[in-house]
Amino acid sequence: MSLLTVFFYCFIGVAFIQYIYYFIFLCNFSLQKAKPGKLKKISISVIVCAKNEAENLKLHLPEIINQNYHDFEIILVNDASWDKTLDIMKDFKEANNNITLVDVKTIEQFWGNKKYALTLGIKAAKNDFLLFTDADCKPKSLNWISEMSSQFTNTKSLVLGFGAYEKVSNSLLNKLIRFETLITAIQYFSYARLGMPYMGVGRNLAYRKELFFNNSGFMNHMNIKSGDDDLFVNEIATSKNTSICFSKNSFTVSKPKLTYGDWITQKRRHVSTAKHYKISHKIVLGLFYFSQILFWTLAILLLSFLFQWQIVLGLLSFRLLLQFIVVGGSANKLESKDLTLFSPFLEVFLIIFQLAIFSANLISKPKHWK
Structure with missing residues (x-):
């Protein structure tokens, strides 16, 4: 032969x-067709963790502040930034009475660890239902909170959303970034539908605070710098407690990387967590x-x-x-x-x-x- x-x-x-x-x-x-959830009257805490994101906060926070939702607070977590992030957060807090500011100082044990900063933000949240996004993201619509929170039920305590990237014309890199994001979403949505949820993206993710603390937060992988989204979901998601949300008003949109080097650096962080999956x-x-x-x-x-x-x-x-x-x-x-x-x-x-x-x-x- x-x-x-x-x-x-x-x-x-x-x-x-x-x-x-x-x-x-x-x-x-x-x-599958997107199934609209029932509008919930639950109180939501939106948590945004930022490190050196002053300009992005100025651009995107108004899109969160102006959401069409009856009861929500915003937890702004400053993760030891050295630019004007903290000043911008203070300005927004002074102008809005539903904003809580958490200023995280650098400590040697958790230096450069987003999970530590997020944990402090979660502890500061007064509501049991938490919705996460990043400072370089903006909701696609003013009904983002409504759409994501509508997927919570008595049994569904974890909601996986879609975090898109902006389109840049005539750019192969942009097509690669958006295609990789699309394929990843197809996979984690499909597997969740089949009862095998394995990851979510921190740009658009929601879960109950009770779920977080019952799992001892990020403690089982606190030593791993990345994975506040996918590793946490991989650890706690089940066929019974997970829902998906992909209605177009539920998307968040982020600015994509503009150089191959920056994108590869970002993907290296993301890929490094996969070996810790189940x-x-x-x-x-x-x-x-x-x-x-x-x-x-x-x-x-x-x-x-x-x-x-x-x-x-x-x-x-x-x-x-x-x-x-x-x-x-x-x-x-x-x-x-x-x-x-x-x-x-x-x-x-x-x-x-x-x-x-x-x-x-x-x-x-x-x-x-x-």
Whole structure:
């Protein structure tokens, strides 16, 4: 048996693994319609943790302050900033009686650890229902709090939302950032729908304070700089306590990184937490990613030698059809329709960048959240 024949049979195997993932896991979200929750009369604490975010706070805090919601407070957490973040927070606090300010001082034990600052903010919150976003994010609508809080029920104490990035025209980097965000959202929404919630994003996340303290907060991974969102969700989310929210008025929007270096640095922090996920989640996510690598590598190799090219091209075409259906349906929900046509090319670029990021993290670990 020739080496190309071995590669061919391997390609058939990984192609069917990809089909299974798209049919069973990822189609789950792309075919789902957003279900409006019932407007709740619960009191919400919105928590914004900021480190050197003076300009972003001036831009985005008014979008939170002016939310159409009957009862909410805003907890502003200054995480040892050295710019004018604290001054800006004080100005907003003086002008709004529903703002509480938490000024976190640097201590050696938790230096550069966002989880410590967030914990102090959570302790300062007077309400049991907490909604989180970042200082460089703004709600897409003035009904953001209403939409996210509507997903809380007697059994659902954790709500996973979508944090989008602004579109920048004629930018490959921007398309990569938004495509990676889209694929990540498809995965965590789909797995949550299937009863396997494994992560959320701190740009748009809600949970009950009771859930936080019953889990001893971030103590089980306090030594890991990142993971206040995904590691916490991975630890406490279950099929029974987790809900998802992807109505368009529930989105938050962030400014994307403008250089590849800044984006890679950001992704290195995010990727560094994945190895701490539950084993079942690491297996499911890892198998999908490595089957992606093998699928494209073997497809390109076999087609370059024209080895069984009709079968290879047929399997590749069917996989691309599934991808267009899943990505297209999901992109329509998450307002990323412009990415659908380019999704195969963006997927290959993203795989290459992710390999580079994994390799960099093996050499050295990212140390700070900002």
